[in-house]
Amino acid sequence: MVRRNDQRRAALVDAAIEVLAAQGARGLTFRAVDTEAAVPAGTASNYFANRDDLLTQAGARVYERLQPDEATIARQQSAGRDRETYAELMRELVGRIASFRTGYLALLELRLEATRRPELRKVLTERVRADVEANVAYHEASGLPGDATAVKLLILALNWLIVEQLTLPDVFTEAEREQLVAAAVERIVTTG
Numbered sequence: 001m002v003r004r005n006d007q008r009r010a011a012l013v014d015a016a017i018e019v020l021a022a023q024g025a026r027g028l029t030f031r032a033v034d035t036e037a038a039v040p041a042g043t044a045s046n047y048f049a050n051r052d053d054l055l056t057q058a059g060a061r062v063y064e065r066l067q068p069d070e071a072t073i074a075r076q077q078s079a080g081r082d083r084e085t086y087a088e089l090m091r092e093l094v095g096r097i098a099s100f101r102t103g104y105l106a107l108l109e110l111r112l113e114a115t116r117r118p119e120l121r122k123v124l125t126e127r128v129r130a131d132v133e134a135n136v137a138y139h140e141a142s143g144l145p146g147d148a149t150a151v152k153l154l155i156l157a158l159n160w161l162i163v164e165q166l167t168l169p170d171v172f173t174e175a176e177r178e179q180l181v182a183a184a185v186e187r188i189v190t191t192g
Contacts, residue, residue, distance in 0.1 A: 009047050009057075012037050016044075016058040020106035025113040028054065056123050059110045062103040063127060068096065081143045087185040089144075094158055094181055098165050105166060146189035153188045 015037035019028050028051065030044040037043070048054040068076075072092075079085045097104055114121035132155060136148045161180060164171050172180065 005047075008039075008043075010061070012039070012044050012047055013054075013057050013061040016054055017062060017106040018102055020058060020109045021102035025055070025109045028058075030054070052117060052119060055110060055113060055117070055120055058106060059120070059124055059127065062100075062107045062110075063131065065100060065103055066097060072096075077142070081145070083145055083185055083189055083191065086144050086146070086189055087182040090154060090158060090185055091178060091181045094162055094165075094177070097162050101166055104162060108163065144189075145191045150189045154184060157184045157188070 012033055015033045016028060018036050019032045023032065030048070030051075031041060033044040033054065034041050044054065048057065076089055079089065110120065110124060114124045132152060135155065136151050139146070139151045140148070158181065161177060165177060
């Protein structure tokens, strides 16, 4: 029987994200999630059909938590429409994602696990594809310079910058990261 307490489920999924980030996919067990969530042993198994279900829900939850809040979206929509504004928006994006360190590291673990689990790969592929499409649609509606290809190239470049920042933070200084984001926008986003 799968339980329906949404707050408890969210707490368990958040605990799974923490376990994934700290111990990797191999360390993700119901017992580890119960311990991280500080709930009685056996609780997670009452909320998730199996480990694959838990992995899939953890991936979805990371994306939920990475979404900007309404105030951020409103501020972005009222911002300028030039490359400098674009660069500032990308710096904010990198900062927001990097500030949820455990979530992004958990997502990397999930991506690696997806190479071995077709159902997880299917779910993550659909989610990432939908995220790319949503970013392209948002960009096209925003009036910012550049096209769909520029958006996709920035996603690819900035994702690796985030990986670098979270896994080997001393490779680039904060100032270098800021400059690299600005340079990526400058070189990828054309105004014509």
